[in-house]
Amino acid sequence: MAPLLLLVVTGLLVVGLVAFLGLRVAPADRAANGFIERYGLGPDIDVRRAVLRFLGRTRDYARRGMVLGVLSAIVLGIAWYQTLLLGFGVSPLADLLTMGLGGWFVGLLLSARYWHRPSTSGVRTAPLTPRDPDRYRSAALARGMVAVAVACAVVGLGALLPGTAVDRAAIVGLGLVVVVTVVSAWRTQARIARRPQPFVTGELLAADEAIRSTSVVVIGLAAMGLGLVMFGWQVSFAVRGSVGDVTWWGFLPVPALVAGLLVAARARRRIHPWGPAVRDAVPA
Numbered sequence: 001m002a003p004l005l006l007l008v009v010t011g012l013l014v015v016g017l018v019a020f021l022g023l024r025v026a027p028a029d030r031a032a033n034g035f036i037e038r039y040g041l042g043p044d045i046d047v048r049r050a051v052l053r054f055l056g057r058t059r060d061y062a063r064r065g066m067v068l069g070v071l072s073a074i075v076l077g078i079a080w081y082q083t084l085l086l087g088f089g090v091s092p093l094a095d096l097l098t099m100g101l102g103g104w105f106v107g108l109l110l111s112a113r114y115w116h117r118p119s120t121s122g123v124r125t126a127p128l129t130p131r132d133p134d135r136y137r138s139a140a141l142a143r144g145m146v147a148v149a150v151a152c153a154v155v156g157l158g159a160l161l162p163g164t165a166v167d168r169a170a171i172v173g174l175g176l177v178v179v180v181t182v183v184s185a186w187r188t189q190a191r192i193a194r195r196p197q198p199f200v201t202g203e204l205l206a207a208d209e210a211i212r213s214t215s216v217v218v219i220g221l222a223a224m225g226l227g228l229v230m231f232g233w234q235v236s237f238a239v240r241g242s243v244g245d246v247t248w249w250g251f252l253p254v255p256a257l258v259a260g261l262l263v264a265a266r267a268r269r270r271i272h273p274w275g276p277a278v279r280d281a282v283p284a
Contacts, residue, residue, distance in 0.1 A: 031055050034273030039210035044203040054211045058218070058271050061111035062104050069103020070096050088236040088253050092174070097257075098229055101264055105181065105222045108267075112188050112215050133186075133193040136216040145182050145220055148227035152178035155234045167237045174234050178227040185223035189216045218270045225264030232256030 032051045041047050077084045077094030085095040092098040134142065156175030192215050197208060232253035239252055 031059075031271070031273055035210070035214070038273055039206070039213075041207055041210060042203045047203050047207045050204060050207045050211070054214075055271055058108065058111045058215075061107040062271070063107070065103040065105070065107020065110070066100045067103070069099040069101070069106075072103070073099035087257060088233060091170075092230070092233050097261070098233065101226050101229060101260070104264075105226050108219055108222050109184060109188055112192055112219055131193045133189045133216065136193055136213040137189055137220060138217075141217065141220045141224075144224050145185065145227075148224050148231065149179050149182040152227060152231050152234060155231065155238065167240060170237045171234050174230045174237075178230045181226055181230075182223050185219045188219055192216055192219075214270050218267045221263055221267035221270075225260045225262075225267060228256050228260030228263060232260065 029052070032048060032055060035041075035051050035055060036043075036048065041051070073094055073096045074084060076099075077091075081090050081094045083090065083094055085091075086097055087095065089095065152175045156172045192212055197205065232255075235256060236253040
């Protein structure tokens with residue numbers, strides 16, 4: 001690596017880490033209002049504090065993960081490929097959208113792990129029968145997650161298509177990444193559903209149910225969004241290996257990218273519920 005390029009990459013890394021360490025998410029008062037309205041929660045001050053803690057920590061972890069993902073794309077793109085992407089191209093490692101979305105998803109997973117553990121050592125309640133994740137995860141969401149994983153695994157067979165060894169390895173590798181992503185999301189959803197109930201009053205119990213429901217849905221949608229973007233990358237590599245770069249076939253991956261970003265935007269809307277929101281039913 002040329003000395004100038006090394007200097008640029010090092011500078012970007014230092015600036016990014018400083019920005020990451022200093023990143024603070026603003027108080028989520030308006031988002032808390034939207035969340036409370038969405039789930040029809042009461043005005044209890046303890047409910048509001050619980051919602052603020054959940055939204056603040058979730059948004060903080062997600063935003064930090066996104067910053068690290070974008071920073072990684074900048075460093076790897078410049079160091080390995082001498083380019084940066086906003087969409088498809090030489091590698092997802094140099095794509096700001098893909099890496100940012102991947103970091104955002106990892107941040108959500110890490111944030112959800114915090115909520116598995118009770119925040120206090122006081123009295124907790126637990127149901128006599130185990131909670132099923134499908135209590136919070138709709139059948140449509142479950143089918144969508146499975147469908148994305150299966151589609152990417154099937155496209156992984158594109159390694160048998162013509163193309164360079166690098167393209168074929170990328171197709172298989174991306175398929176494995178999506179399968180791991182969906183399995184991780186699935187397991188995290190189960191742990192969220194089955195953790196002990198940390199609250200004891202009626203209003204706080206309703207808030208806890210709303211928090212569980214939101215966490216499960218956000219993680220499922222985020223996994224689907226990332227999986228769809230990865231599916232687009234698989235199609236991109238398959239098209240490049242089969243018919244080359246200069247053809248209208250190169251637009252085939254674009255719908256997957258757009259769909260993935262739209263699904264991820266729906267997930268983000270759950271933890272950024274600005275303005276009026278549709279009231280959802282909280283599981284009884």
